[in-house]
Amino acid sequence: MENQTLTPTKAETFAPQALNQATDQQLTELIKQASAILEAREAERTRAAIAKIKELAKAHGLDVSLEPRNTKRGRRQRRKETT
Secondary structure, three states, X not given: OXXXXXXXXXXXXXXXXXXXXXXXXXHHHHHHHHHHHXXXXXXXXXXXXXXXXXXHHHHOOOOOOOOOOOOOOOOOXXXXXXX
């Protein structure tokens, strides 16, 4: 199965046997592709939700601005003092 890809047709899903016979490299590539697809879907859902929120707000005479939240964790860095 070295030269074969693990791309099913639209109606198929991956059978456990096919996954068990796949090489580590093929499985890693499959995971990367699946992760990229999931990220793209999530981004599209986020864009659609933001558009819907803005549309509803505009319909009610409101102006909405949405910004990504800071997702960094840990301690805040101290400001550098200017002298």
